[in-house]
Amino acid sequence: MLDEAxxxxxxxxxxxxxxxxxxxAGRRARRRVEESREQVAAVLGARPSEVIFTGGGTxxxxxxxxxxxxxxxxxxxxxRRVVSSAVEHHAVLDAVDWLAxxxxxxxxxxxxDASGRLDPQALRAxxxxxxxxxxxxxxxxxxxxVGTVQPVVELAAxxxxxxxxxxxxxxxxxGQVPVDFAASGxxxxxxxxxxxxxxxxxxxxxxxxxxxxxxxxxxxxxERDVRSGTLDTAGIVAFAVAVExxxxxxxxxxxxxxxxxxxxxxxVRQAVxxxxxxxxxxxxxxxxxxxxxxxxxxxxLLLLLDAQGIACSTGxxxxxGVAQPSHVLLAMGADDDRARSSLRFTLGHTSTQAxxxxxxxxxxxxxxxxxxxxxxxxxx
Amino acid sequence: MRVLAAMSGGVDSAVAAARAVAAxxxxxxxxxxxxxxxxxxxxxxxxxxxxxxxxxxxRAADVIGIPFYVWDMADRFHEDVVDDFVxxxxxxRTPNPCLRCNEKIKFAAVLDRAVALGFDAVVTGHHARLGAxxxxxxxxxxxxxxxxxxxxxxxxxxxxxxxxxGDSTKAQVRAEAADRGLAVADKPDSHDICFIADGDTRGxxxxxxxxxxxxxxxxxxxxxxxxxxxxxAYTVGQRRGLHLxxxxxxxxxxxxxxxxxxxxxVTVGPAEALEVSDVHALRPVWTGGARPDAPVECEVQLxxxxxxxxxxxxxxxxxxxxxxxxxxxxxxxxxxxxxxxPDPAGDVVLGSATITG
Numbered sequence: 164m165l166d167e168a169x170x171x172x173x174x175x176x177x178x179x180x181x182x183x184x185x186x187x188a189g190r191r192a193r194r195r196v197e198e199s200r201e202q203v204a205a206v207l208g209a210r211p212s213e214v215i216f217t218g219g220g221t222x223x224x225x226x227x228x229x230x231x232x233x234x235x236x237x238x239x240x241x242x243r244r245v246v247s248s249a250v251e252h253h254a255v256l257d258a259v260d261w262l263a264x265x266x267x268x269x270x271x272x273x274x275x276d277a278s279g280r281l282d283p284q285a286l287r288a289x290x291x292x293x294x295x296x297x298x299x300x301x302x303x304x305x306x307x308x309v310g311t312v313q314p315v316v317e318l319a320a321x322x323x324x325x326x327x328x329x330x331x332x333x334x335x336x337x338g339q340v341p342v343d344f345a346a347s348g349x350x351x352x353x354x355x356x357x358x359x360x361x362x363x364x365x366x367x368x369x370x371x372x373x374x375x376x377x378x379x380x381x382x383x384x385x386e387r388d389v390r391s392g393t394l395d396t397a398g399i400v401a402f403a404v405a406v407e408x409x410x411x412x413x414x415x416x417x418x419x420x421x422x423x424x425x426x427x428x429x430x431v432r433q434a435v436x437x438x439x440x441x442x443x444x445x446x447x448x449x450x451x452x453x454x455x456x457x458x459x460x461x462x463x464l465l466l467l468l469d470a471q472g473i474a475c476s477t478g479x480x481x482x483x484g485v486a487q488p489s490h491v492l493l494a495m496g497a498d499d500d501r502a503r504s505s506l507r508f509t510l511g512h513t514s515t516q517a518x519x520x521x522x523x524x525x526x527x528x529x530x531x532x533x534x535x536x537x538x539x540x541x542x543x
Numbered sequence: 544m545r546v547l548a549a550m551s552g553g554v555d556s557a558v559a560a561a562r563a564v565a566a567x568x569x570x571x572x573x574x575x576x577x578x579x580x581x582x583x584x585x586x587x588x589x590x591x592x593x594x595x596x597x598x599x600x601x602r603a604a605d606v607i608g609i610p611f612y613v614w615d616m617a618d619r620f621h622e623d624v625v626d627d628f629v630x631x632x633x634x635x636r637t638p639n640p641c642l643r644c645n646e647k648i649k650f651a652a653v654l655d656r657a658v659a660l661g662f663d664a665v666v667t668g669h670h671a672r673l674g675a676x677x678x679x680x681x682x683x684x685x686x687x688x689x690x691x692x693x694x695x696x697x698x699x700x701x702x703x704x705x706x707x708x709g710d711s712t713k714a715q716v717r718a719e720a721a722d723r724g725l726a727v728a729d730k731p732d733s734h735d736i737c738f739i740a741d742g743d744t745r746g747x748x749x750x751x752x753x754x755x756x757x758x759x760x761x762x763x764x765x766x767x768x769x770x771x772x773x774x775x776a777y778t779v780g781q782r783r784g785l786h787l788x789x790x791x792x793x794x795x796x797x798x799x800x801x802x803x804x805x806x807x808x809v810t811v812g813p814a815e816a817l818e819v820s821d822v823h824a825l826r827p828v829w830t831g832g833a834r835p836d837a838p839v840e841c842e843v844q845l846x847x848x849x850x851x852x853x854x855x856x857x858x859x860x861x862x863x864x865x866x867x868x869x870x871x872x873x874x875x876x877x878x879x880x881x882x883x884x885p886d887p888a889g890d891v892v893l894g895s896a897t898i899t900g
Binding site: 462463465466467469470484485486532533535536538539 | 571574576597601610612613614615617652655656659660661
């Protein structure tokens with residue numbers, strides 16, 4: 164957590180007060196929440212009333228996808244189509260799947276190209292065929308695995324032409340690339356604290372005033388009657404501090420980290436010439452480098468690099484902890500072996516040139532060993 | 544050494560991993576995901592495939608302070624252990640899946656992968672002793688001794704194995720787990736076959752092999768004395784669950800003497816017909832010294848937790864023959880004959896082979 168966010172958290176948490184109470188302490192807490200709302204709105208190009216504080220990214224995604232679907236279907240019962248992409252985070256993917264399984268939703272899945280990029284023309288075709296039935300379109304701003312930044316402004320414009328609300332999960336994007344809610348033309352946008360130096364368990368959904376959403380959580384109606392639950396004043400204050408710092412520092416951060424990242428890519432390619440660099444080479448998160456190492460298994464490489472103090476990530480793991488081939492890579496046309504051979508290196512605020520030197524020193528031997536392990540009858 | 548600790552989520556493997564750390568090894572914990580569809584919080588029988596077990600293993604690794612990963616061995620386990628288990632029953636034999644899992648998964652697929660990744664050995668929580676002399680011996684806790692299911696391991700496999708618990712009783716292991724702050728200290732032991740959650744082996748086999756009604760035949764008269772819904776569900780020596788229509792002429796209980804998959808027949812007879820003095824077995828493994836040219840005076844054990852019988856064992860190529868000093872009842876093909884040399888410092892495993900008859 165960012166120092167200033169942590170300090171803001173601790174200072175606020177020391178004060179008592181429920182932001183919904185009418186007494187003086189409650190009013191003080193409410194004031195802190197509203198100041199935070201204005202702070203978040205200001206740096207993300209939204210109006211304060213468009214900021215709905217939530218318990219984090221997963222809740223915001225679920226609220227946007229399910230809430231907008233429910234509200235728009237209620238207004239027009241045959242409007243039960245959801246348009247999404249196969250490379251979404253599970254917080255969106257599984258919410259969409261749930262609507263299909265339990266709420267009779269039809270899903271239009273938009274394809275991605277080999278770099279993981281969505282084509283606005285595909286959305287145009289989808290909406291030309293089904294605009295009347297589409298309740299919501301949801302597509303992420305930037306991919307959490309391969310780092311590809313989507314053409315969100317074009318996609319949102321296509322949706323707007325057809326009068327369909329467009330939600331974007333911008334969890335990976337805020338603080339990494341320029342994000343402006345109003346200028347982007349999206350109807351709803353997810354942001355969360357822990358990806359930008361704020362606390363875990365606090366986030367927001369930016370929701371345009373004219374977009375209806377049925378609540379997931381019913382109760383006191385604290386947040387615009389769309390979200391209930393006593394507000395986490397300290398968390399919200401710290402979140403707002405972190406969002407502001409991330410957005411204000413974005414350009415400088417992106418320039419520094421992208422330079423490191425480009426060096427990492429270059430040197431990984433020299434060290435392991437057969438490596439495949441995944442994702443869009445230019446429209447990409449500055450701190451993301453994603454590779455497939457042919458003949459290796461990502462989880463074996465992870466174990467070997469972890470033992471050398473180098474943290475990296477494979478795709479995701481199932482509930483038992485078993486590594487799964489990345490659905491993002493598979494959607495990009497990779498086969499199972501290539502998907503399983505993939506590894507993501509993420510650079511951030513604390514990354515240094517020395518980190519990259521350490522990786523390059525350890526990588527060739529790790530790749531050799533991982534290859535030997537994979538050459539055995541492959542455990543799956 | 545750089546060692547890989549196989550952690551099931553139970554108390555034994557957790558303490559084994561902790562002892563490996565205490566012995567100065569560089570330890571990495573690995574939980575083997577063996578079920579294709581791990582279930583949450585399975586009730587009743589405890590095995591090694593539940594999400595709860597995976598979580599318990601991770602928690603133990605955290606407490607011990609070692610890196611922890613989950614390896615997906617589900618496909619290998621299904622091919623080499625579960626499918627083999629079903630095929631063996633279908634062929635009229637009685638397999639021991641724990642033994643097969645040690646032979647094919649823990650000390651083969653896992654060990655091979657570990658070695659390829661730069662590890663020197665695999666550590667497990669088995670109750671058996673493996674000392675500097677390289678000999679595999681029974682645990683000091685004879686009630687928990689697992690040398691029988693480890694006797695299939697070859698010299699190469701044993702040379703890359705560490706069993707830190709062999710000198711301790713189960714009670715000592717539990718006490719140590721509590722001292723070390725491991726939450727699994729009082730976790731119940733697993734007893735059943737881990738991939739048969741409800742313990743209903745017959746039901747599991749029926750689901751895999753289908754119903755196959757056939758006759759139960761009396762060995763002495765050749766008369767049909769009952770029917771069954773699948774010969775594969777029976778084990779030599781079994782008495783209960785035969786549901787015979789007619790009592791034996793002499794009124795004495797009858798036992799399964801043999802299973803003939805070809806004719807789908809279960810043959811029954813009196814207890815004494817079960818008695819066997821000669822045991823024939825295939826594919827011997829010999830790890831207790833040089834492979835003997837001459838017959839060896841020793842003891843044999845013919846099933847897990849079974850009686851130990853004095854015997855003379857001779858090897859001939861791919862065959863092993865054991866001449867028992869006294870007859871034994873209920874020797875089932877598919878089980879292992881494990882050869883021990885009595886020793887005050889712990890009976891030594893000399894070798895093993897798969898019983899054919």
